[in-house]
Amino acid sequence: MKMNILARRSLLLLASSAAFGAAVAAPAAPLVMGFSQVGAESEWRSANTASIKAAAKQDGVTLKFADAQQKQENQVKAIRSFIAQKVDVIAFSPVVESGWDTVLREAKAAKIPVILTDRAVNVSDPSLFVSFIGSDFVEEGRKAGRWLLERAAKNPGADLNIVELQGTVGSAPALDRKKGFEEVIAGNPKLKISRSQSGDFTRAKGKEVMEAFLKAKDKKIDVLYAHNDDMAIGAIQAIEEAGLKPGKDILIISIDGVKGAFEAMLAGKLNVTVECNPLLGPQLMQLAREVVAGKTVAKRITTLEGVFPAEVAAKELPNRRY
Ligand code: AHR
Numbered sequence: 575m576k577m578n579i580l581a582r583r584s585l586l587l588l589a590s591s592a593a594f595g596a597a598v599a600a601p602a603a604p605l606v607m608g609f610s611q612v613g614a615e616s617e618w619r620s621a622n623t624a625s626i627k628a629a630a631k632q633d634g635v636t637l638k639f640a641d642a643q644q645k646q647e648n649q650v651k652a653i654r655s656f657i658a659q660k661v662d663v664i665a666f667s668p669v670v671e672s673g674w675d676t677v678l679r680e681a682k683a684a685k686i687p688v689i690l691t692d693r694a695v696n697v698s699d700p701s702l703f704v705s706f707i708g709s710d711f712v713e714e715g716r717k718a719g720r721w722l723l724e725r726a727a728k729n730p731g732a733d734l735n736i737v738e739l740q741g742t743v744g745s746a747p748a749l750d751r752k753k754g755f756e757e758v759i760a761g762n763p764k765l766k767i768s769r770s771q772s773g774d775f776t777r778a779k780g781k782e783v784m785e786a787f788l789k790a791k792d793k794k795i796d797v798l799y800a801h802n803d804d805m806a807i808g809a810i811q812a813i814e815e816a817g818l819k820p821g822k823d824i825l826i827i828s829i830d831g832v833k834g835a836f837e838a839m840l841a842g843k844l845n846v847t848v849e850c851n852p853l854l855g856p857q858l859m860q861l862a863r864e865v866v867a868g869k870t871v872a873k874r875i876t877t878l879e880g881v882f883p884a885e886v887a888a889k890e891l892p893n894r895r896y
Pocket of ligand 1: 615616617618619692693747775801802803804829830850
């Protein structure tokens with residue numbers, strides 16, 4: 575019977591440990607992670623889900639994945655079910671910031687560590703989660719604002735009327751991206767947000783709300799600031815249907831940096847996208863292993879991200895991984 579080198583080596587090892595009476599270690603049980611995802615509301619979210627599933631597979635992590643369909647109550651149910659199943663670690667991307675204290679206390683009482691990914695929570699006791707891994711949403715809003723400040727500086731006399739499509743009400747990215755953008759544009763009194771409404775991070779809602787903004791006709795809209803690319807893409811459709819040219823008649827700024835945004839920039843319909851990296855899977859698996867092994871980990875791990883104006887879209891598109 576033919577045997578390869580590795581098989582022969584392990585046989586020798588087994589024989590020698592038996593000869594010396596040493597115990598042969600059983601293979602370690604795979605780590606079990608319960609993951610509660612926000613939903614499938616955007617291109618970004620699909621890329622995030624794919625990254626987490628692929629990384630778990632690659633890393634030998636048993637993933638119990640639950641899609642909350644953008645509802646906090648579904649996330650709470652999923653977390654409770656992970657606790658009942660006694661998973662090793664719970665990770666989740668909270669749909670909204672508040673309302674997590676009770677369920678996270680239950681996880682803590684069950685001694686199951688919780689890692690937040692992508693979105694943060696607002697809890698009274700920070701020990702209710704071990705770590706957060708994701709973007710700095712306030713900084714993303716600032717980057718969007720800085721792009722507009724620079725653009726406005728080319729035509730200093732003009733007042734610019736801005737409309738804003740916010741993300742899901744009460745979510746960390748909606749609150750923070752608004753805050754960061756407003757903080758920066760406050761530096762130029764010619765820049766004013768006249769209307770601001772939630773488009774729930776989806777294309778359909780982004781289109782619907784933009785249609786309403788356009789119908790109001792009280793003021794010419796100069797700039798659209800959308801908290802994600804999907805809402806911007808929905809709004810682009812609304813703008814075209816209203817007989818206007820997106821990217822020209824109305825400047826469009828959005829966040830995420832998904833392929834759909836790069837295609838819109840190449841078509842001249844979007845002016846800039848601020849990157850928000852969804853590929854958190856590999857880092858999350860590594861972090862989970864460290865946490866379960868009892869290592870001390872950083873409370874906050876922030877991803878590095880860039881800004882992509884339309885001028886660089888053609889060069890950058892082949893490098894995009896989501
Ligand atoms: O939390 C990240 C945000 O959620 C992304 O910007 C958006 O596209 C998603 O739905």
